[in-house]
């Protein structure tokens with residue numbers, strides 16, 4: 218598709234008209250005029266970047282499983298390493314950002330529509346947009362020339378594999394695969410919690426349900442189920 222407001226919005230619209238999610242079908246745009254990020258933020262395009270969404274039918278109508286958000290990050294990580302095996306320093310930051318060093322290379326937005334979820338993925342293949350207060354990276358800026366088609370077909374493959382494993386109850390194995398690609402344990406992360414304000418702790422792993430574990434200064438371990446986690450440092 219040449220241009221759309223947002224590939225997530227376009228898929229949500231189709232679902233709202235009763236279309237069923239088609240497993241393996243991706244909607245990829247050349248340009249988004251109103252790309253959306255997490256927490257109401259704007260997602261800025263770059264010419265040649267990947268902007269795409271796919272819809273997943275949920276088998277039970279429970280709350281959106283946190284682990285699906287993590288699976289999306291894992292699939293993007295695996296796809297990027299398939300197209301650029303020499304890429305170093307690519308890590309997952311909970312729940313589903315991909316960073317190179319401290320700079321963001323990819324963002325993922327999951328949105329629920331009744332018994333389906335739209336998974337939207339933006340990867341800076343060609344350009345790193347300027348985002349005030351945030352470091353951003355692109356593959357081109359790191360010296361790797363990857364076409365959108367090459368990345369899209371790698372992602373279609375890793376996502377199909379990971380989603381099949383996830384539906385089959387394979388999250389425990391995917392969780393291990395996520396952890397080996399994540400920021401190192403002990404990396405300081407901060408999160409704003411409505412009751413307690415800003416909490417800082419060292420990354421200590423994932424709960425079986427996908428919550429992130431932070432080790433606080435007093436040694437206690439805190440599970441965070443939702444929120445915007447920021448990287449503070451090593």
Ligand code: BTN
Nearest residue numbers: 223252253254255324325337339
């Ligand atoms: C974030 O990190 O804040 C998530 C960014 C998600 C961006 C992608 S681009 C394709 C899809 N369409 C959107 O409007 N957003 C997602």
